[in-house]
Amino acid sequence: MNYDQARQVKDGSWNYSRQNDESIWPIGYCSSSYSDTNKTHKHKSKEEAEQCYKKFIMDTQLVLDAGKFGDGELIKCEIKDCKESTDTYTRIGSFIIRKYCNTHRNIKTVSENYSVSGVSIHS
Ligand SMILES: [Zn+2]
Numbered sequence: 001m002n003y004d005q006a007r008q009v010k011d012g013s014w015n016y017s018r019q020n021d022e023s024i025w026p027i028g029y030c031s032s033s034y035s036d037t038n039k040t041h042k043h044k045s046k047e048e049a050e051q052c053y054k055k056f057i058m059d060t061q062l063v064l065d066a067g068k069f070g071d072g073e074l075i076k077c078e079i080k081d082c083k084e085s086t087d088t089y090t091r092i093g094s095f096i097i098r099k100y101c102n103t104h105r106n107i108k109t110v111s112e113n114y115s116v117s118g119v120s121i122h123s
């Protein structure tokens, strides 16, 4: 199992990392392979590390128009108080499906409603 979360490292800085058994390594833009400097990011806070990883997810794994539900099916937009429906789903990575109407189907809305805080456990 992989455990993804923001972690504080020995020097007091934070980065977003993945743990599998005894190994922990930075992921997303915090990883040296993604950063401009070839160094792991040193964020000042947990929240800053989480924002960094969230941006990575939005930049690399978000597909706003990922497909249609099929048969002309309309699903209510998942934004609270929005009365619109949608026939198009939004995908984040391989497994996370979101339903937003044409007005709300944009990176800003998806990002505001997506959280990377806490621990994400996946295989
Ligand atoms: Zn970072």
Ligand SMILES: [Zn+2]
Residues within 6 Å of the ligand: 077, 078, 079, 082, 083, 084, 100, 101, 102, 103, 104
């Ligand atoms: Zn909506």
